[in-house]
Amino acid sequence: MPGTPKPLRPRKSPRQQRSAETRERIVQAAARVFIEHGYAAGTTNRIADEAGLSIGSLYQYFPNKDAILLELTRRHIDEGRRAVAAALDRGLPADWDERVALFVDTALEAHRGDPRLHQVLFEESPRPPALLAELHSLQKALVETIAELLRADVEDHLPDARLAAWFLVSTTESLTHRYFADRPTDDVSVFRDELIALLTAYLHRQVPAQK
Amino acid sequence: MPGTPKPLRPRKSPRQQRSAETRERIVQAAARVFIEHGYAAGTTNRIADEAGLSIGSLYQYFPNKDAILLELTRRHIDEGRRAVAAALDRGLPADWDERVALFVDTALEAHRGDPRLHQVLFEESPRPPALLAELHSLQKALVETIAELLRADVEDHLPDARLAAWFLVSTTESLTHRYFADRPTDDVSVFRDELIALLTAYLHRQVPAQK
């Protein structure tokens, strides 16, 4: 029934301290259940069970299963956003090689939680259009920011700054993601260095003679 | 019930020409349905409907839903395998830049069908362990082959040929995949050239002075 959008907001705002904790318990339990069972087999009954609650209580706080997933996804996105903001706050290095390193580290940082959860959230689960749009605009903003930085430094050496920025962002995200799924090396720092090598090689080809 | 593996083989081998066509209709309809509705909402009833068949007929040819998915996935994999084999048959260029171009083109070729189907098959659907193993060993073989080629050309310039090969394969697959989801450029050939630039830049850093 595509004409009936599901409610995604909580039906009750916590009044007592106890209920705030309960809500949190549900979210934490959901993360564990999704990690272990995946989205489809991560039933609401199982989540309630894992949280040590009755199914009824769960539905006091979340109107449906997707709302729980949405909460988890939002938290994940916010972590990423905060990581980027914090990095920018600490000041952007002038050198592109260092910028790339910072960028890669931030991406790794964002995936430092449980990669399996990340996989469930972003690949296995149905995402409501609103969230999809949010994700898309977030990535687009990041690409645009980096494109601006590229343009500022390179003037007309670069045929298509936005495309280059897209490559930087996509490569970093995709390979980081894939690293945790595949684990081609046990040592994260080896992966980190190699990814940085890949990106800087690309940039140096496009951005000659950075100082 | 993890203890009860589902049968995945067809329950009936076609005797009449008609039934071979019916089987094919089911597979084609399943592809369309999965593309439009995704895996979970791509119900067997919907597939039967799309194929213009009764649900009972569908179950004459496939013992369960996953068997249909498996058939689609196997076909997809076989296409990729054939593309690689054909490329190798035509002879491998001596120059690494051309090898990279060939590699990228083969990847693009494999995704030339419907990227959305590819996404459903490889990211959204539950894959039986047997298929997962098949996929993994296929990718591993490809990584190993390329690692061998790298080692043959570079002797000890390369700290970790297997990791470099992993980066080549993963970057190509991930970015190709992502390209079709994001469409950062309308022109595929622009993307192609940029991806080749990325990979050759990486290789030239690792494989200095190729001739």
Place this chain on the structure above:
DNA sequence: AAAAATACTGAGGAATAACTCGCTTTTCTA
């Protein structure tokens, strides 16, 4: 052209999972 084999039908059984609601327990307030 009758009999046999193959192919197709679709209502409904069986299973499962999302979600409700009347009731109980706990906490807060005056």
Place this chain on the structure above:
DNA sequence: TAGAAAAGCGAGTTATTCCTCAGTATTTTT
């Protein structure tokens, strides 16, 4: 400390989906 409000409970309802099976239609064989 009594009444009210908030939080919690869980058997049961609703909805959906996979899949069966008894019967019908079509094709092949003799």
